[in-house]
Amino acid sequence: MKPSVSIITPAYNAALLIPQTIESAQSQTFRDWEMLIVDDCSTDDTCAVVERYAVSDPRIHLLRQPENGGTARARNAALKAASGRYIAFLDSDDKWLPEKLEHQLAFMAENGAAFSYTQYRRFSEESGYLGGVISVPRSFSYHQLLKNTGIACLTVMIDTKITGPLEMPLVRYEDSALWLKLLKRGIVAQGLMEDLARYRVSKASYSGNKFKAAFWVWRIYRDIENLNLFYATWCLLNYGWRAYCKHKK
Numbered sequence: 001m002k003p004s005v006s007i008i009t010p011a012y013n014a015a016l017l018i019p020q021t022i023e024s025a026q027s028q029t030f031r032d033w034e035m036l037i038v039d040d041c042s043t044d045d046t047c048a049v050v051e052r053y054a055v056s057d058p059r060i061h062l063l064r065q066p067e068n069g070g071t072a073r074a075r076n077a078a079l080k081a082a083s084g085r086y087i088a089f090l091d092s093d094d095k096w097l098p099e100k101l102e103h104q105l106a107f108m109a110e111n112g113a114a115f116s117y118t119q120y121r122r123f124s125e126e127s128g129y130l131g132g133v134i135s136v137p138r139s140f141s142y143h144q145l146l147k148n149t150g151i152a153c154l155t156v157m158i159d160t161k162i163t164g165p166l167e168m169p170l171v172r173y174e175d176s177a178l179w180l181k182l183l184k185r186g187i188v189a190q191g192l193m194e195d196l197a198r199y200r201v202s203k204a205s206y207s208g209n210k211f212k213a214a215f216w217v218w219r220i221y222r223d224i225e226n227l228n229l230f231y232a233t234w235c236l237l238n239y240g241w242r243a244y245c246k247h248k249k
Contacts, residue, residue: 008036010075020095121197
């Protein structure tokens with residue numbers, strides 16, 4: 001029998017942190033899910049760690065990439081293997097609160113949402129940091145999202161019965177590029193005003209380098225969305241300001 005939710009988790013050298021990620025999925029009050037963890041040719045014990053969890057929990061599946069291809073390709077491998085109607089994203093160093101899936105599924109059913117996201121907090125175990133709740137708008141259209149950073153990947157849930165199959169564009173910030181692709185089709189992303197996830201702050205993460213992040217967003221605007229120079233610049237200025245405000249929390 002197919003699960004209701006497929007959890008997409010790319011992993012690379014995540015042996016130390018992925019146990020917390022897996023256990024946050026196992027702690028969900030909604031239990032009808034599968035977790036597809038895609039190892040992107042890790043050089044540490046990531047596969048062994050995941051296999052230990054998979055032995056005792058048949059909902060957890062380890063997929064291995066034939067070569068290191070990056071996060072977008074790893075996510076696409078999981079998306080191709082997914083059998084759930086709903087797709088949720090959880091990276092290998094992040095965590096969910098126990099009610100995340102239950103509350104988000106109820107919200108989507110109540111509102112007829114094809115695409116939803118939630119509030120969350122940033123955290124760091126090394127420093128003991130736990131940030132304030134990152135507030136999110138109640139909805140996003142395509143042009144609104146172009147100027148905002150409000151949708152965090154670990155909070156997203158998508159109903160593929162409405163959207164059809166998903167595939168990540170093979171670019172940096174592939175998640176943002178996918179959200180824009182969906183919204184450009186007229187789908188509205190709807191925000192659940194609950195804090196249900198924890199995003200790990202890491203200097204090694206892509207988003208840790210703000211100049212590179214801005215460059216990758218710019219390339220999405222110009223190369224994928226084909227925005228003209230003036231509008232792309234305006235969107236990036238708004239995007240940068242909102243990112244700055246968010247990271248001050």
